[in-house]
Amino acid sequence: MNGIAFDISHMLAGFLVLLSFLMLYQVRLLPLLNVLAAHAFVLAMSVAWQAHTQDAPHLYITAAIALGFKAILVPMVLRRMVVRMGIHREIETVVGIGLTMLAGMALVALSLEVMLPLTAKAEPVVREDIALALSVVLIGLLMMVTRRNAVSQVVGFMSLENGINLAATGARGMPLVVEISVAFSVLIAFIVIGIFLFRIREQFDTVDVGVLDTFRGGLR
16 A cells, blocks of 8 residues: 555544544534534545555445445434434533543553554554554443433444444455445344334433433332
8 A cells, every 4th residue: 555545544544533532522412413424424435445445346335335324324313313302402421521532532542552562563554544443442432331311322332333344444354245244233223222212212201321220220
C-alpha cells in the first residue's frame, strides 16, 4: 500500500474514532442517532477503500450493507421508535460527560498500548487500523455501560459492531459468507431489541434502565 492509500485508510479509521467520541458527547437521542448514521457512513467508506486497496471486490458488498443497513435503515427505524415513544429528550448517564470522555481517551490509549506491540510484525496500516478498531469497540462498550437509556445502549452496541467490522476488513477481511451472516444476525437482534423497547415502554412508560431497576426492586 502506497503512502496516499495508507494516509486515507488511517484518516477514515481515525475519523471513526472521532465520531465515537462525538457519540459519547451527545446528551439527546435524535442528535445521537444522526451521529450513528455518520459513524456507519464512514465505516462504509473505509470498507470500500479497503476493497479498492486490497483488490477485494467482495468487500464492496460489505460496504453496501454498511451503507444501506447501518447508515440508513437502522438510524431511520430508531428515529421513528424514538418519536413514536416520545422519548426524544436528554439522555441520563451514570457519570458526567466529562468523566466519560476522559475514560474514552484512556481506552484509546490502552488500545494503542496493547495492540501495536501485538501486531508489530503486521503491515503498518493493519497495525494502526486494528488498534483504532479496538478503540471503537471499547468506546461502544463504554457507551453501553454509562448510558441509562435503552435506545442509547442499542446505539452503543451498533457502534461496537462497526468497530469489529473495521478490524475485520483492515486485517484482510472475513469471508463474505461470514460477513453476510453477521449482518443478518445483527438485523435479527435489532428486530428483537425494537420489540423489547416497545414492550418495556408499554409496561413501565419509560426506557430508563435505572427506573426499571427500581421497579424490579419493588417486586421483590
